[in-house]
Amino acid sequence: xxxxxxxxxxxxxxxxxxxxxxxxxxxxxxxxxxxxxxxxxxxxxxxxxxxxxxxxxxxxxxxxxxxxxxxxxxxxxxxxxxxxxxxxxxxxxxxxxxxxxxxxxxxxxxxxxxxxxxxxxxxxxxxxxxxxxxxxxxxxxxxxxxxxxxxxxxxxxxxxxxxxxxxxxxxxxxxxxxxxxxxxxxxxxxxxxxxxxxxxxxxxxxxxxxxxxxxxxxxxxxxxxxxxxxxxxxxxxxxxxxxxxxxxxxxxxxxxxxxxxxxxxxxxxxxxxxxxxxxxxxxxxxxxxxxxxxxxxxxxxxxxxxxxxxxxxxxxxxxxxxxxxxxxxxxxxxxxxxxxxxxxxxxxxxxxxxxxxxxxxxxxxxxxxxxxxxxxxxxxxxxxxxxxxxxxxxxxxxxxxxxxxxxxxxxxxxxxxxxxxxxxxxxxxxxxxxxxxxxxxxxxxxxxxxxxxxxxxxxxxxxxxxxxxxxxxxxxxxxxxxxxxxxxxxxxxxxxxxxxxxxxxxxxxxxxxxxxxxxxxxxxxxxxxxxxxxxxxxxxxxxxxxxxxxxxxxxxxxxxxxxxxxxxxxxxxxxxxxxxxxxxxxxxxxxxxxxxxxxxxxxxxxxxxxxxxxxxxxxxxxxxxxxxxxxxxxxxxxxxxxxxxxxxxxxxxxxxxxxxxxxxxxx
Numbered sequence: 001x002x003x004x005x006x007x008x009x010x011x012x013x014x015x016x017x018x019x020x021x022x023x024x025x026x027x028x029x030x031x032x033x034x035x036x037x038x039x040x041x042x043x044x045x046x047x048x049x050x051x052x053x054x055x056x057x058x059x060x061x062x063x064x065x066x067x068x069x070x071x072x073x074x075x076x077x078x079x080x081x082x083x084x085x086x087x088x089x090x091x092x093x094x095x096x097x098x099x100x101x102x103x104x105x106x107x108x109x110x111x112x113x114x115x116x117x118x119x120x121x122x123x124x125x126x127x128x129x130x131x132x133x134x135x136x137x138x139x140x141x142x143x144x145x146x147x148x149x150x151x152x153x154x155x156x157x158x159x160x161x162x163x164x165x166x167x168x169x170x171x172x173x174x175x176x177x178x179x180x181x182x183x184x185x186x187x188x189x190x191x192x193x194x195x196x197x198x199x200x201x202x203x204x205x206x207x208x209x210x211x212x213x214x215x216x217x218x219x220x221x222x223x224x225x226x227x228x229x230x231x232x233x234x235x236x237x238x239x240x241x242x243x244x245x246x247x248x249x250x251x252x253x254x255x256x257x258x259x260x261x262x263x264x265x266x267x268x269x270x271x272x273x274x275x276x277x278x279x280x281x282x283x284x285x286x287x288x289x290x291x292x293x294x295x296x297x298x299x300x301x302x303x304x305x306x307x308x309x310x311x312x313x314x315x316x317x318x319x320x321x322x323x324x325x326x327x328x329x330x331x332x333x334x335x336x337x338x339x340x341x342x343x344x345x346x347x348x349x350x351x352x353x354x355x356x357x358x359x360x361x362x363x364x365x366x367x368x369x370x371x372x373x374x375x376x377x378x379x380x381x382x383x384x385x386x387x388x389x390x391x392x393x394x395x396x397x398x399x400x401x402x403x404x405x406x407x408x409x410x411x412x413x414x415x416x417x418x419x420x421x422x423x424x425x426x427x428x429x430x431x432x433x434x435x436x437x438x439x440x441x442x443x444x445x446x447x448x449x450x451x452x453x454x455x456x457x458x459x460x461x462x463x464x465x466x467x468x469x470x471x472x473x474x475x476x477x478x479x480x481x482x483x484x485x486x487x488x489x490x491x492x493x494x495x496x497x498x499x500x501x502x503x504x505x506x507x508x509x510x511x512x513x514x515x516x517x518x519x520x521x522x523x524x525x526x527x528x529x530x531x532x533x534x535x536x537x538x539x540x541x542x543x544x545x546x547x548x549x550x551x552x553x554x555x556x557x558x559x560x561x562x563x564x565x566x567x568x569x570x571x572x573x574x575x576x577x578x579x580x581x582x583x584x585x586x587x588x589x590x591x592x593x594x595x596x597x598x599x600x601x602x603x604x605x606x607x608x609x610x611x612x613x614x615x616x617x618x619x620x621x622x623x624x625x626x627x628x629x630x631x632x633x634x635x636x637x638x639x640x641x642x643x644x645x646x647x648x649x650x651x652x653x654x655x656x657x658x659x660x661x662x663x664x665x666x667x
Contacts, residue, residue, distance in 0.1 A: 005018075005022060005025055005026050005029055006026060006029040006030060006033060006082065006087060007087065009026070009082075009083055009087070010085070011084070011085060012059035012060075012063075012064065012065075012083050012084060012110070013063070015056060015059050015060045015083065016060055020258070020259065023056060023258050024258075026056065027052045027053055027056060027258075027286075028286065030052050030056075030078075030079050030082055030083075031049055031052060031285070031286040031287060033082060033087070033090065034048055034049060034078050034079075034082075035049075035287050035305050036305060037090050037091055037093055038078075038093070038300070038303075039302060039303050039304065039305040039311075040091070040302060041091070041093045041094050041095060041302070041425070042094065042299075042300055042301040042302055042303075042425060043078070043093055043094055043101055043299070043300070043425075044075035044076075044078075044101060044298060044299050045078075045284075045287070045290060045297045045298075045300055046283045046284040046290045046294040046295075046296075046297035046298050047075040047076040047146075047176075047283060047298060048075065048076050048077065048078035048079060049283070049284050049285050049286055049287055049290055049297075050076065050174070050176050050255075050281045050282055050283040050284060050285045050294075051076035051077075051079060051144075051174055051255075051281065052079045052256075052285065052286070053255060053256045053257070053258050053261060053281075054144070054172065054174060054255055054261060054279055054281065055076075055077075055079035055080050055083065056079070056083070056258055057258050057261035057262045057265060058142065058144070058172070058261075058265065059080075059083055059084075060258075060262055061262055061265040061266055061269070062140055062142060062265070064084075064110050064112075064142075065109055065110065066139055067139045067140040067141070067142065068112045068125070068128050068139055068140070068141050068142065069110070069112060069142050069144065070112055070113050070115075070121045070124045070125045070128070070141070070142065070143045070144070071102075071103050071113070071115045071121060071144050072115065072118060072119065072120065072121030072122075072143065072144060072145040072146060072149045072155075073102070073115055073116065073117065073118045073146065073149060074101075074102035074103045074115030074116060075101070075102065075298070075299075076144070076146070076174065077102065077103050077115070078090075078093075080103070080110070081099060081103075081107075081108075084108050084110040084111075085108060085110075086099050086107070086108065094425035094426070094427070094639050095425070095639070095640065095641075096638070096639065096640030096641070096644050096645070096648075097640075098639075100427050100638070100639050101425065101426055101427060101639065102114070102115045102116045102426075102427065102429060103115045112128070114428075114429070115429070116426075116427070116428070116429020116430060117393075117394070117397070117429055118146075118148070118149040118152055118344075118367045119145075119149045119150075119151075119152025119153070119154040119155040119367055120154055121143040121144065121145050121149070121155075122143050122145060122154075122155050122158030122159060122162065122171065123154060123155075123157070123158040124143070125141050125142070125143035125158075125169055125171075126158050126161055126162055126165075126167075126169070128141045129141045129165075129167040129168065129169045130165070130167065133167060140168070140170065140269065141168070141169050141170065142169075142170045142171075142172065143169070143170070143171050143172070144172045144174060145171065145172070145173060145174065146173075146174050146175075146176065147173060147174070147175040147176065147177065148344060148366060148367050149367055150173060151366045151367060151368065152366070152367040152368055153368055153370060153371065159242075159245060159247065160245070162245075162247060162274045163245035163246040163247050163274065164246070166246060166273045166274065167273070167274065168272065168273065168274070169274045169275070170265070170268045170269070170274075170275050170277065171247070171274065171275065171276040171277070172265075172276075172277050172279060173251075173276055173277065173278045173279065174255065174279055174281055175252070175255070175278060175279060175280050175281065176280075176281045176282060176283040176294075177283075242276050246273070246274070247273075247274045247275065247276050248268075248271055248273060248274065248275045248276070249275075249276050249278065250264045250267065250268065250275065250276070250277045250278065251264070251276075251277055251278025251279065251280075252278040252279070252280045253277070253278065253279055253280070254279075254280065255279030255280050255281035256281060256282070256285060261277075261279060264277045264279075265277065283298075284297055287308070288308070289307070289308025290308070295347055299348075299426070316479070316482060317453065317479045317480045317481065317482055317483075318453065318479065318480060319350075319477075319478060319479050319480065320418070320453075320456060320475040320476060320477070320478065320479075320480055321348070321349060321350040321418055321475075321477075322350055323453045323456050323457065323480055324349075324350055324389070324416055324418070324456060324460065324473075324475065325349070325350025325351055325352070325353055325354065326350075326353070327456065327457040327460050327461075328340060328350075328351070328354055328387060328389075328416075328460065329353050329354050329357060329358075331460060331461065331464055332354065332357070332358055332361065335385060335464070336361075337383065337384045337385045338361065338384075338385045338386075338387060338464070339361050339362075339363065339376075339379050339384050339385065339386045339387070340354045340355075340358075340361065340362050340363070340386075340387050340389065341362075341363045341364075341365065341372050341375065341376055341379075341386060341387065341388045341389070342363075342364050342365075342372065342388070342389045342390060343364070343365055343366065343367055343368055343369045343371075343372045343390055343394065344364060344365075344366050344367045344368075345364075345389070345390065345391065345394075346364050348391070348418070349389035349390065349391070349416065349418050350389070350418075351389055363375065369390055369394050369395060369397045369398040370397060370398045370400070370401050372388055372390065372398065373388060373398040373401035373402055373405065373406060373413075374398075374401045374405045376388050376406065376411075376413045377401070377405040377406050377409070377411050377413065380406070380411035380412055380413050381409075381411065385412065385414070385464055386413050386414070387413075387414045387416060387460075387464075388413060388414070388415050388416065389416040389418060390415070390416075390417070390418065391417075391418050391419040391430075391432065392417050392418065392419050392420040392421075392432025392433075392434070392435040392474070393419065393423075393429065393430050393431065393432050393434075395415065395417060395435060396434055396435065396438055399438050402415070402439070402442060402445075402470070403442050406470050407442045407443060407444045407445050407469065407470055408443075408444070410444050410468050410469040410470075411469070411470065412466055412467050412468070412469065412470065412471075413470045414460070414463045414464060414470070414471050414472075414473065415439075415470060415471070415472040415473065416460075416473050416475075417432070417435050417439075417472050417473060417474045417475070418475065418477070419432045419476070419477045420432040420435055420436075420449070420474040420475060420476055420553070420603070420604070421433070421476045421477075421553065421554055421603030421604055421632075422476075422603060422632070422637065422642050422645050422646065423477045423642070424477070424639070424640065424641050424642040424645065425639050425640065425641065426639065427637075427638055427639030428636035428637060428638055428639070431632075431636070431637045432476075432477075432604075433604055433605045433632050433636075433637065434604070434605055435472070435474060435604065436449075436474070436581055436602070436604045436605065436608075436609040436610055437604070437605050437607065437608035437609055439472050439582075440581060440582050440608065440609070440613060441608070444468075444469040444470065445469065445470055445471075445472060445582060446463075446466070446469065446470070446471045446472070446535065446580070446582055446583065447471075447472045447474060447580065447581040447582045448462070448463070448471065448472070448473055448474070448533070448579055448580050448581070449473075449474040449475070449552050449553035449578075449579065449580075449581060449610075450473070450475065450553070450579060451481065451552075451553050451554055451556040451557065451577060452480065452481060452483050453480040453483060454483060455533070455579070456473070456475055456480070458531065458532070458533050459473045459533060460473060461531075461532060462532045462533040462535075465532055474553060474581075475553065476553060476554040476603060477642070478554075478642065481557055533579065535580065535583065536580050536583035536584065536585055536586075537579065537580065537585055538550075538576045538577060538578045538579055538580070538585035538588040539576065539577040539579060540574065540575070540576055540588070541556070541560060541575045541576065541577055542560070542563060542573070542574065542575045543572075543574050544563070544567075544571075544572030544573040544574045544575075544595070545572050545574075545595060546566075546571045546572045546573060546595055546596050546597070546664065547566070547571065547572075547573050547574070547595045547596055547597040547598070547599065547660060547664065548573065548574040548575075548576065548591075548592035548593075548595045548597070548598050548599070549562060549563060549573050549574065549575045549576065549599050549601060550576050550578050550588070550589070550592060550598065550599065550600045550601070550614060551575065551576065551577060551578065551600075551601040551602075552577075552578050552579075552581065552600075552601065552602045552603070552604075552610045553602070553603055554603045555601040555602060555603050555630070555651070556575075556577045556601075558601060558651065558652065558653050558656065559575050559601050559653075559656075560575055561653035562653040562656045562657045562660070563575050564653075565653055565654060565657040566657050566660065566661065569657075569661055571660075571661065571664065574591075574592065574595060576588050576592070578610070581610050581613055582613065584613050584614065584617050586617055586620075586621070589614055589617045589618065589621070590621060590623070592625075593618070593621075593623045593625045595625075596625075596626070596664060597625065597626045597627075597628065597660065597663060597664060598614070598618075598625050598626070598627045598628075599627070599628040599629070599630060599656070599660060600614050600627070600628070600629045600630065600631070601630045601631070601651075601656065602630070602631040602632075603631070603632070603651070604631055604632055605631065605632050605634070606629050606631040606632060606633065606634065607634045609631060609632075610631070611629035611630075611631055612629075614627070614629075615627065615629070626663070628659065628660065628663060630650070630651060630656055631651075632649065633649065637649075
């Protein structure tokens with residue numbers, strides 16, 4: 001299909017000149033463009049495919065160079081980008097220096113809010129409406145929110161004020177029955193009933209018409225029905241939830257019928273007060289593979305646009321997410337108290353197998369991270385072993401619950417912090433840069449960051465053995481490294497804080513300091529582990545007299561490569577896989593000071609992260625060696641591939657080796 005019509009759209013105003021038939025052609029061309037580009041760049045395809053007609057209708061009714069359109073999350077914004085001057089640059093989607101995968105204020109005057117996290121659009125729109133009224137303005141405020149985001153507590157808090165203030169505000173509810181996974185919860189069921197309300201309305205009107213023709217008795221029944229309609233409607237007509245909050249409800253309407261959408265939007269503009277338009281859409285609309293499996297195309301990598309099949313191929317090793325998911329199932333096979341929780345991210349956090357095997361012990365709470373963590377606290381109080389799997393960038397939304405509901409009471413909740421560190425193309429709102437900072441500040445919290453699949457399994461087994469406080473397991477996006485021989489030295493120092501006598505004794509029996517652990521560390525690949533990691537103990541991977549590299553998680557392989565490069569220059573480096581951020585291996589830090597330089601390496605924020613922990617430990621020990629810290633700067637990291645971002649930030653082995661060599665040379 002030719003893209004001539006799409007290419008003729010230079011700005012949204014051009015849409016108003018198109019006929020209904022031309023609008024259908026344009027919708028098809030928008031979808032064709034999205035599939036063609038995301039097949040090469042990856043992206044949030046299914047959500048954007050489902051919102052095409054909604055975006056067209058919004059831009060035909062409103063002038064968003066003056067009015068304000070607020071996206072929730074923004075993963076449905078590709079049509080908006082294509083229609084607001086970014087069609088020619090759309091091939092750069094999610095690439096470094098190109099356009100972002102979510103709305104960004106710096107990209108376009110049509111982007112009013114940097115979206116990326118769920119359930120915030122109604123609060124942003126509410127604030128814009130208040131500012132408009134205080135300024136004496138006339139612009140229309142529109143919020144586009146999905147049904148999954150509407151279930152978030154923040155959205156309910158905003159609805160509470162929106163209904164109370166009664167300001168002019170239009171909410172478009174894009175109801176596709178999904179977030180990343182299938183939606184869950186009572187609100188999802190409620191909206192499902194609302195989708196059927198048109199049938200109810202037609203049946204009611206038919207009955208009333210028939211009764212009205214049967215004479216005086218029939219008319220009396222109709223009149224009685226009219227008098228009682230307010231109360232009856234509340235019982236049987238969905239939408240009354242919003243009406244009772246003093247928010248006018250229109251719908252449900254076909255979210256793929258541009259004419260119906262425009263009619264509802266124009267009616268909303270005439271209404272005094274807040275309005276909610278309930279538009280029912282199909283996620284993945286117009287692309288057969290995405291229609292069949294929309295959850296796979298919510299956030300997908302490169303794929304063949306003809307078949308929809310991924311083209312990046314399976315990695316030589318499983319991803320960290322896959323390893324964690326399989327290990328948790330193995331643990332649950334042996335411990336019936338284990339309960340897995342996630343927040344609308346079943347597949348993303350690798351819990352689909354757990355859900356299938358133990359549905360009664362699996363809880364997907366929807367987009368409600370705060371509730372997930374607080375519920376985990378309740379499960380722990382009830383004697384269960386809750387495991388909460390959430391992406392790093394989303395877990396930060398539950399900071400208060402982690403601190404007050406879990407850590408304060410020393411509850412044994414395990415946090416599986418997925419996508420920790422740089423995640424790449426999703427950009428600033430999704431980089432897992434801050435988990436070490438916010439978790440390390442919480443008392444009673446233990447934090448471990450394994451880098452091999454073997455140690456990730458061991459970390460989970462160890463965390464589940466802790467009974468006197470929470471443990472966070474931090475791991476990155478991507479494939480686990482090909483594992484060579486187990487580390488030469490497990491626990492190169494005196495043990496730090498021990499979680500319990502049981503853990504201490506088991507660890508001491510399995511691993512002794514400065515001992516070769518190649519036999520004791522190896523367990524079955526898929527099965528449950530019987531050994532425990534010593535709490536607060538680092539692994540020494542190689543020894544050298546000139547400097548010490550204290551590395552964490554995904555930067556351990558970088559440290560090993562860096563040591564090899566330095567060796568070629570005649571510099572011998574000790575390399576530690578530090579494993580534990582809290583408690584830190586204080587003895588490993590002390591021994592590192594015997595060399596000429598200490599360098600810390602982490603895939604996280606330098607402000608308050610692992611490097612800060614090492615510096616604090618050095619201060620406590622009153623040791624002041626020369627120290628270099630490598631990690632993420634005090635900035636929000638924009639989109640780009642993980643490899644490109646690491647290069648730009650100087651976190652590759654050659655970059656680190658060069659800086660270290662220069663520092664030692666200056667000395």
